Amino acid sequence: MVEGEAPELCGRGRALVRDVLERVGDKWSVVVICQLGETTRRFNELRRLCEPITQRSLSSTLQALERDGVVTRTVFDTKPIRVDYALTPRGLSLLEVVLGLAWWAERNAPDIEKSREAFDAR
Numbered sequence: 001m002v003e004g005e006a007p008e009l010c011g012r013g014r015a016l017v018r019d020v021l022e023r024v025g026d027k028w029s030v031v032v033i034c035q036l037g038e039t040t041r042r043f044n045e046l047r048r049l050c051e052p053i054t055q056r057s058l059s060s061t062l063q064a065l066e067r068d069g070v071v072t073r074t075v076f077d078t079k080p081i082r083v084d085y086a087l088t089p090r091g092l093s094l095l096e097v098v099l100g101l102a103w104w105a106e107r108n109a110p111d112i113e114k115s116r117e118a119f120d121a122r
Helices: 005-011 015-024 029-036 043-049 055-067 089-120
Strands: 071-076 082-087
Touching: 015 029, 015 089, 029 043, 029 055, 029 082, 029 089, 043 055, 043 082, 055 071, 082 089
Parallel strands: none
Antiparallel strands: 071 082
């Protein structure tokens, strides 16, 4: 990264950047992206893996991720109809970032807890 680039990127506040970060930072997107990182999943399987997500929340999260080109939805003309969800190449690149954040959070969790306790004790 070039010197001064981080503050400029973080300070732009442009609508699309804020919107994308909102999507990634919402309550369920990261969970869904992580569950799709391993393999293609059907809706009900994904719902079980993302508990306690509601059907409505999962549906709207998947639609938003599909709209952003992160997830694909494939409908199979079978009886009953089968619908599979998978990460796109863009979704897989986002998975790398999400896993990095998860790794960072796990590694720093004990120190974060100590910091919170110290802060709350003031």
